[in-house]
Every structure is written in structure tokens, then in C-alpha cells.
Amino acid sequence: MNRPFPEATGVNLLPGVRIESTSNVVSQAICLPHPDRFFEIRFESIGGLGAHAAGQVLATAAVLHMGLNGAHFSSYGSEKKGSLVRSFVRLGHVERPIRTSAPVETPDAVVVFHAALLRNPATRAGLLKDGTFIYNAPPGPVPEELAALPRTARLIRVNALGIAMEEKSRPNAVLLGTLAGAFPFLPTDVILDALTEEFAGKHPEAVASNTRAFQRGATEFELMDGVGRAEGDLPAARSEPAWGYQTQPPGGILPEPGNMAWNDLSASRTGVMPVLDVEKCIHCGVCDLVCPDFCLAWGEGAEGGKYERMLMGVDYRYCKGCMRCVESCPTGALTRETETPGLADRLRVPLFPDLIP
Ligand code: SF4
Ligand code: SF4
CATH class of the missing domain: 3.30.70.3270 (Alpha-Beta Plaits)
Structure with missing residues (x-):
């Protein structure tokens, strides 16, 4: 369905950076699951796996082609391979402006790019009891840490790295496909188009492999039943006591002081x-x-x-x-x-x- 692009629609790629649509049409009108609040997604990753690019593609697709408001930004570690990266996407109805660049603390969906991150409780913090937790791992035993997920949340496993290696792509293409496959309100064709546009200019040779990886991610995932045992929403990760700009210790906080050990x-x-x-x-x-x-x-x-x-x-x-x-x-x-x-x-x-x- 084509309809005029609404004036209020834009996408925040980084805090303070807002890109308005250059198109005057949207290709689809989307109904979000919760009309009274944003739909919030958190990508948990490390540098080099493409979480930031995935968030950018998703928010861009939402704003330019789904008639939604969207905001996206990432928080990085030290900009080297292996550093923690968290990427946040908020989607909202077009009449509801997004006026926050705060991290997503109570996500509807968490997407974990690397299984080693499952050990960290912050990875699952704040997941809503009816939320969805997608993690990248090959078939095999389910990590015991996942018992801490809400009993009523959906747990999805996809072998994103394995698929990415077979298709000569990256895990972000696979996981974007899984996210779209898991949420019917996210149109796979629209997100795939946005992914294709992202690569068509800079890396045209990667379009075909990313397309295959995305399509496999959208279908080759497993629903894992009976894993989570927690009741209700998970608590959000906040430091205790909750430090603010007036109360945090001068010089910042080293959560693991010591040496390289x-x-x-x-x-x-x-x-x-x-x-x-x-x-x-x-x-x-x-x-x-x-x-x-x-x-x-x-x-x-x-x-x-x-x-x-x-x-x-x-x-x-x-x-x-x-x-x-x-x-x-x-x-x-x-x-x-x-x-x-x-x-x-x-x-x-x-x-x-x-x-x-
Ligand atoms: S043991 Fe050392 S050399 Fe071998 S893979 Fe690990 S970091 Fe590299
Ligand atoms: S010490 Fe053993 S493992 Fe290491 S290089 Fe020599 S043979 Fe290989």
C-alpha cells in the first residue's frame, strides 16, 4: 500500500543525528504489536559481527518503507575486534515521536550475536515476560544460563555463524532474517530490500550472499520450548546504588579493577x-x-x-x-x-x- 510519507518520520542513526526520508511514499503500513508504546529491540554483540549495521538497516527500513517512526544508535567498547557492542532500535507509530536516545532497558526482543555473551546477565536484563530472545549458536545443548529467561518468553536459536560461513556472508544478515521471520509484523521483503540497498553501492558482490543468508535466517531457526524458568519481566540492568550525574564516583567506575588477569x-x-x-x-x-x-x-x-x-x-x-x-x-x-x-x-x-x- 502506498501512501504519502508522513512529515514526522525520521531515523536517528546516532544520538543527535536525524535523517529524514528522501522518498515521498512508504511501501507498507505496519501495525505494531503494542499501539500504546514503542517496540524495542536490543542487539547484543561484539565488534566485527555487524550489529550496528543490522540496527541501521532495520530502522531505515521501518522509517522509509513501513510508515513507522524509528530510532537507532549503538554503544561501543573500545572500537576493536571483540569489544562489546550494544545496538538499540525503537519502532513507534508515526504519530508518536521518539524523543529519547536512552539505551533500551526493557526490550521486547533481544538478539545475541555471540553465544559467549550469554554468560553475562546484562545480556538478558530487562527482557519482558512476553518478549523474544534470539541467540546465535549451533545445534547442541542449550546453555544453562538461559534458564534465567522468563518462562513465558519465546526463545529462538539460529546457527547464524554457520549459515554465514556457508553463504560467505556475516551473522548480521542471518540474524536480521531471523528477527523478521520471528515477528510477522516485520515484512521480510522490505527489510531484505533495505539490506540489499545497504550493500548495493559499496559491496555489490555481497548482495547475493547476504540475500541467501537473510532468507535462510528467516526460515532456519528453532523455537526452544521449556527453557526459561523465571516468572514475570526480568529486572533491568542498573547499577546499585543507581548512580546519577550527581552521585557517581569521580573518575568513573571500573567494574573489574585489577590487571589483565x-x-x-x-x-x-x-x-x-x-x-x-x-x-x-x-x-x-x-x-x-x-x-x-x-x-x-x-x-x-x-x-x-x-x-x-x-x-x-x-x-x-x-x-x-x-x-x-x-x-x-x-x-x-x-x-x-x-x-x-x-x-x-x-x-x-x-x-x-x-x-x-
Ligand atoms: S591460544 Fe593464543 S595464539 Fe592460539 S588462538 Fe588463542 S590467542 Fe591465538
Ligand atoms: S608445544 Fe605442542 S602444541 Fe605447542 S607448538 Fe609445540 S607441539 Fe604444538
Whole structure:
């Protein structure tokens, strides 16, 4: 249905940046699930997986082609691969202006781009009891953290990384497809058009692969029943006590003070991890020389044995999955394996067992 583009419609790409439509028509009129409030989506991701671009595509499609108001912005960590990225999208009826750039604290939908983020309670914080939680993971056991979701919320799993690798695309195209497939009021054709437009100018060669990835994401997802056990809406993540501009400590807050031992780089890995076969290892130490993050755990060799020091394994808390160790190992003792939920926890050899067992 075509109708004049409403004057009030615009999209906030970043706080304070507003883009008005250049078109005078919308292609579809959309009814949001809750006429009296915004529909709010939070993308939980790390740098490099395209969460910001996904939010931008969704809000742009909503404003330019669905006759909605939309706002989108992202909050970044340190702008390097593996840093946390949260991207927020608000959709509202066209007569309801969006006058906030505050983070989405009580989302209708949470989309998790990386399974390692499931460990952090902030990832699911604020999810409404009738909300939808979409996470990227291959088939296999459901992480126990997801029992903390509302019993009445929808839980959806999609192997976004696997599909993206097969289609030579990125997880954001797959997850956008899943989001559209999960919410019938979001027209898949309109969002796919917006995704295509995003790439047609800069990367025309990526259009076909992103289209396939999107379409598979819209259909190849699983509804997981009976996982969440919490009653009601989840509490929003707010610091306690709630610090404001007058009360927060000068200099800011370091939630994990200390040194590099407290860093957790698990979320930097994007689907693959090194796995050690001790039987093939000759404890030469080449992997240790090339590892940029000192992740390899060594122990004493056996009394009177051949080796003074022996490689015990990898502390995956610090491993960012760069694969330098795998590429350098002369015996094939370290191999590149697909990371499945819980595998790193099962194989991890702690470097500092007294501090972080
Ligand atoms: S490079 Fe390979 S063989 Fe040498 S210590 Fe590392 S894992 Fe063992
Ligand atoms: S994958 Fe990279 S970060 Fe991880 S143990 Fe190997 S060299 Fe170190």
C-alpha cells in the first residue's frame, strides 16, 4: 500500500543525528504489536559481527518503507575486534515521536550475536515476560544460563555463524532474517530490500550472499520450548546504588579493577578455537612464542621424564581465536575446531587457578 510519507518520520542513526526520508511514499503500513508504546529491540554483540549495521538497516527500513517512526544508535567498547557492542532500535507509530536516545532497558526482543555473551546477565536484563530472545549458536545443548529467561518468553536459536560461513556472508544478515521471520509484523521483503540497498553501492558482490543468508535466517531457526524458568519481566540492568550525574564516583567506575588477569576475551572468538591433543604435543613451545595473549598453560614435566615443562592446555578466558598457535604448531597437536556452547569451559586449563579457577 502506498501512501504519502508522513512529515514526522525520521531515523536517528546516532544520538543527535536525524535523517529524514528522501522518498515521498512508504511501501507498507505496519501495525505494531503494542499501539500504546514503542517496540524495542536490543542487539547484543561484539565488534566485527555487524550489529550496528543490522540496527541501521532495520530502522531505515521501518522509517522509509513501513510508515513507522524509528530510532537507532549503538554503544561501543573500545572500537576493536571483540569489544562489546550494544545496538538499540525503537519502532513507534508515526504519530508518536521518539524523543529519547536512552539505551533500551526493557526490550521486547533481544538478539545475541555471540553465544559467549550469554554468560553475562546484562545480556538478558530487562527482557519482558512476553518478549523474544534470539541467540546465535549451533545445534547442541542449550546453555544453562538461559534458564534465567522468563518462562513465558519465546526463545529462538539460529546457527547464524554457520549459515554465514556457508553463504560467505556475516551473522548480521542471518540474524536480521531471523528477527523478521520471528515477528510477522516485520515484512521480510522490505527489510531484505533495505539490506540489499545497504550493500548495493559499496559491496555489490555481497548482495547475493547476504540475500541467501537473510532468507535462510528467516526460515532456519528453532523455537526452544521449556527453557526459561523465571516468572514475570526480568529486572533491568542498573547499577546499585543507581548512580546519577550527581552521585557517581569521580573518575568513573571500573567494574573489574585489577590487571589483565581479570580480562575475559572469550567473546573475541568468532566460532573457532584451538584444541590441544596432548598425545601429539612435543612441548616445543612454538605456540607459546606466537600467542599474543599468553593463553597457554604449562606444568612441570614428570620426574625423570623427557620434558622439564609440559603444555597442559589453553586458558580460553584469554584466547581470542587468532589461530596463530595452530598455524605454527609443527606436529598438528593444536587444531582449529568449531566452538560449540560449553566446549571452552570443559577444555579450559586455568592459568591462575587460585585466582580464577
Ligand atoms: S607448538 Fe604444538 S607441539 Fe609445540 S608445544 Fe605447542 S602444541 Fe605442542
Ligand atoms: S588462538 Fe591465538 S590467542 Fe588463542 S591460544 Fe592460539 S595464539 Fe593464543
